[in-house]
Amino acid sequence: MTDETEITLTVNGTEHTVEVEPRRLLVHAIREDLDLTGTHIGCDTGNCGACTVLKDGEPIKSCLMFATQADGAEILTVExxxxxxxxxxxxxxxxxxxxxxxxxxxxxxxxxxxxxxxxxxxxxxxxxxxxxxxxxxxxxxxxxxxxxxxxxxxxxxxxxxxxxxxxxxxxxxxxxxxxxxxxxxxDTFCGLEDCCGGPDASGGDHAGDQFEREYLGGEET
Amino acid sequence: MKSAPFEHYEPTTTNEATSLLESLDDPTILAGGQSLVPMLRFRLANPDVVVDINGIDSLDYLREEDGYLKLGALARHADVEDSDLIDERYGSFADTAPLVADPQIRNRGTVAGSVAQADPKGDWGSVLLAHEGEIVAEGPDGERVIPADEFFLLPYDTTLGEDELITEVRIPTPEPREGSAYHKLKRKTGDYAMAGVGARLVLDDDGRIETAGIGMTAVDITNAQATDAEQHLEGERPSADLFETAGELAAEASNPESDEHGGADYKERMVDVLAQRALGDAAERAGAVRRKVTQ
Incomplete structure (x- = not known):
């Protein structure tokens, strides 16, 4: 099974069938098999994000997954x-x-x-x-x-x-x-703050750490 | 660099995966791949066989069931981050998910994979320890449930058998008066923790701490539990003084190494601070009233 397998990638709306080795990274399939060199490789570690593409609408680092794992997926690249x-x-x-x-x-x-x-x-x-x-x-x-x-x-x-x-x-x-x-x-006309995809309300604010704090267990707020 | 060539299998059921693990010679399991793929590329890992479990749809879940919050092996960090259930009921999980790596990596990386990787700088192991979590593994002899405090052995080494597959990680659903939190110190977004502390507190009807759990990240050879600090907390009422002592005990229990990010003394001090903050948030989320008093 080190042999090449056939996968289908829909990249920027066009379906492509390519033969890849299991070890072929998605970014190499995009750049070398499909000749879409707009997606860059800036590091070997997954830190730099230059290879970011959208896979089924989600941003992923195409150097951190194998091409076989994108079989059947919709990919959007900068092109x-x-x-x-x-x-x-x-x-x-x-x-x-x-x-x-x-x-x-x-x-x-x-x-x-x-x-x-x-x-x-x-x-x-x-x-x-x-x-x-x-x-x-x-x-x-x-x-x-x-x-x-x-x-x-x-x-x-x-x-x-x-x-x-x-x-x-x-x-x-x-x-x-x-x-x-x-x-x-x-969304412009919603009129409500934090509505329509606004940021989640988040806790954990430590602005008060300069104060001494007390905790009174057992009392309801 | 390219990985060395490997044989590649894509099971679509857990049974298929476990039979593969049993029959193949020294297989490596690929889940989110956000640690494994770079390791393969640097040839720090050179498996002959890779079993990619991403096609096992039945492992893609995050739900409450039978008294547990259960995360299937394919639950991604982003699934935790985006979950309303997590936001409402699981403070430590809601704190942790957005602090893991960066958005792209959270879309691929899995919680169970991070636990299996057993990097002492991984966040989820500490959270599982704080919650008395469990790792559910499937192997040739069926299912095995491994308590989190019996899972981590050494960096990147666990008690998981070579022919076992983690199918799920889970923690008990919250008690009526429970709160949890996770605090992490890192140099910048995307970095591993320099230090991290997860805390869970369960209060009794009287407002005393019935159960306390504290897990620590990046300050020992594995994710570590601060047992002395936990014992110090149990039976007491939450208070700043109590948490101060617990923070000191957690720092004493930690065993960090000096590196480019800071000396061991500094990291111990950070464990102390992070533990106090995590305990403070956990207490507040458990329903204890936090009163701020100016000095």
């Missing part, structure tokens, strides 16, 4: 961005954001950053800055200091939001991973 409805036959708003906000210098990390950004905006169209930073925390950039990458993703969120407001959500809803319902609800 597929301009074919998404939101790109409107031009650059996707995320790509436009990286251009407008100077979100790259050498560009090596950019494909991974774009895919991480895409995954974030699919889930959470109006992210706060800390949510953007969390979403790209698995992606390393050695040029920008991240500041402009965060702005680039904010730019895309604003752009998509503005279009959704104009088009009644048609563009956003047509972008693939988001359901028609989510797009149609037009």
């Amino acid at each position: 597929g961005m301009e074919d998404l409805p939101a790109a409107d036959d031009d650059l996707h708003p995320l790509q436009e954001g990286f251009r407008e906000e100077h979100g790259l210098q050498c560009g090596y990390c950019t494909p991974g950053m774009l895919m991480a950004g895409k995954a974030l905006l699919d889930e959470n169209p109006e992210p706060e800055e800390d949510e953007i930073r969390e979403a790209i925390s698995g992606n390393l950039c050695r040029c920008t200091g991240y500041q402009n990458i965060v702005r680039s993703i904010e730019y895309a969120a604003d752009e998509l939001d503005a279009r959704a407001a104009t088009d009644g959500g048609a563009v956003a809803a047509a972008d693939g991973e988001r359901s028609a319902d989510a797009g149609g609800e037009a």
Whole structure:
């Protein structure tokens, strides 16, 4: 069973059948078998995130899984961005954001950053800055200091939001991973904070640690 | 670098997987692969045979059943992170999941795989120890339930048999007055813990601590339990003073090594601090009232 096996990958909407060895990484199948070299390899350890692609809508590091494990999966790589409805036959708003906000210098990390950004905006169209930073925390950039990458993703969120407001959500809803319902609800007009994909309420705030604390067990709050 | 070539099997049922493990020579199990794949690429692991369990759909679950919170072997960190059940009832799990590695890795990596990997810097082992958790394994002789405190032997070494497959990790569902928490110190997002502490407290009707559990990350050769600190807590009422002493006892029980992230003394001090914070959160979540008093 070290022999090659046949797998089917749907990459950017096109179905491909490739023969791979069990040890072939997904990133190598994408780059070498399918010749889609936009997905980069920046490290050997899984730290850098340059190889990030969306597998069935979720961001994953394509250097940390074997191609056989993606058999039957839908993969989106950076090459597929301009074919998404939101790109409107031009650059996707995320790509436009990286251009407008100077979100790259050498560009090596950019494909991974774009895919991480895409995954974030699919889930959470109006992210706060800390949510953007969390979403790209698995992606390393050695040029920008991240500041402009965060702005680039904010730019895309604003752009998509503005279009959704104009088009009644048609563009956003047509972008693939988001359901028609989510797009149609037009988060902008919800009017409630932390609603419509907003951040979960989280506990564990330790702002009070400078105080002495007491615990009175047995009393209900 | 590429992995060395290996034979590759994709069972779709647990039975198929366990028969493969029994019949094959020294197979390695591939679940989330977020530690194993880099190890294969660096050839730190060179198995002849890899059994990929990702096709066993019946192992993909996270649910409460028969008095346990059960995570099937394919429950990913992100499944825990996204679960409403976890948010509502399992403080330590809700704390831990978002602190594991980064979003991409959490989408693939599994909780059970992290436990099986037995990296002393892994977070989940400490959480299982704090909760008196169990590891359920399937082997040639059927099912075996291994208490978490009998699971970890050495770094990357456990009492799991070579022909056994972890099918599930589980912890008891919360008592009426139970709270738990996990605190982790790391240099930046995505890093392993420099130190971490998980705590679980069960209060009795009188508000005294009936059961206490404390698990520690990255400060010993395995995930470790702070037994003295646990015993010190039991039977007492939660208080800052009590937790201070428990923190000191946990620090004493820890055995960290100095490295580029900090000296052993510093890490011990961090165990103390993290234990106090985790116990504080656990007590509050168990229903104890936290009163802040300015000094």
